[in-house]
Amino acid sequence: MTVRHRGALAAVAAGVAALTVAAVVACGSQPAEDVGAEEAAALAVPTTPAPAGTSSVPVTSGELPAGEETVPPVKLVIPAIDVTATVNPVGVNRRTDEFEVPPSVDRIGWYRYGPGLEATAGSVVIAGHVDSADQGRGAFFRLRELDRDDTLTATGTDGRQRAYRVVAREEYDKSRIPLERYFARDGKPRLTLITCGGPFDARTRSYRDNIVVTAVPA
Numbered sequence: 001m002t003v004r005h006r007g008a009l010a011a012v013a014a015g016v017a018a019l020t021v022a023a024v025v026a027c028g029s030q031p032a033e034d035v036g037a038e039e040a041a042a043l044a045v046p047t048t049p050a051p052a053g054t055s056s057v058p059v060t061s062g063e064l065p066a067g068e069e070t071v072p073p074v075k076l077v078i079p080a081i082d083v084t085a086t087v088n089p090v091g092v093n094r095r096t097d098e099f100e101v102p103p104s105v106d107r108i109g110w111y112r113y114g115p116g117l118e119a120t121a122g123s124v125v126i127a128g129h130v131d132s133a134d135q136g137r138g139a140f141f142r143l144r145e146l147d148r149d150d151t152l153t154a155t156g157t158d159g160r161q162r163a164y165r166v167v168a169r170e171e172y173d174k175s176r177i178p179l180e181r182y183f184a185r186d187g188k189p190r191l192t193l194i195t196c197g198g199p200f201d202a203r204t205r206s207y208r209d210n211i212v213v214t215a216v217p218a
């Protein structure tokens with residue numbers, strides 16, 4: 001999955017996109033129109049987009065506030081699309097400037113420079129591959145099928161299961177995704193799931209778009 005920062009966060013945008021041709025037909029087909037976009041935007045605190053060429057999210061210095069114990073997610077279950085996946089903590093590759101999603105497509109990655117499951121504000125970001133020519137369908141192959149009021153459960157390192165309800169599903173051209181919104185540490189607590197979407201570009205070996213699903217504590 002390629003998501004670079006705007007400087008490094010467009011890599012999330014791309015990271016979830018630097019996949020392969022295995023599912024070109026399925027991923028190239030258009031999903032249902034966006035739902036819940038206004039509700040997703042309302043969860044965030046209005047911010048000024050970062051200047052071009054700079055990162056809109058913390059990358060190399062992403063420490064959480066002092067005294068706050070971070071609870072990373074370790075498992076994600078989404079019954080509506082038959083997903084039970086292990087979650088690994090990931091960052092941004094300093095050499096490639098890409099969001100480092102786990103190479104095994106059945107695993108997904110939690111952006112460790114952002115909030116954990118204990119956070120009372122901000123966006124917990126989990127991204128995953130949609131597919132791979134070598135490995136087949138990824139954990140987020142059917143992410144585009146999620147709709148409002150679908151439910152999911154994230155389990156943390158503390159063993160606690162936290163339930164969420166989907167409020168929005170949106171598709172963005174990777175160059176236009178508002179990363180400052182989806183990687184924010186402020187605003188209402190929410191879970192943000194990202195994978196690739198749109199047509200596949202055989203030249204760049206990546207998908208044009210990103211599918212973004214927003215869920216709130218149930």
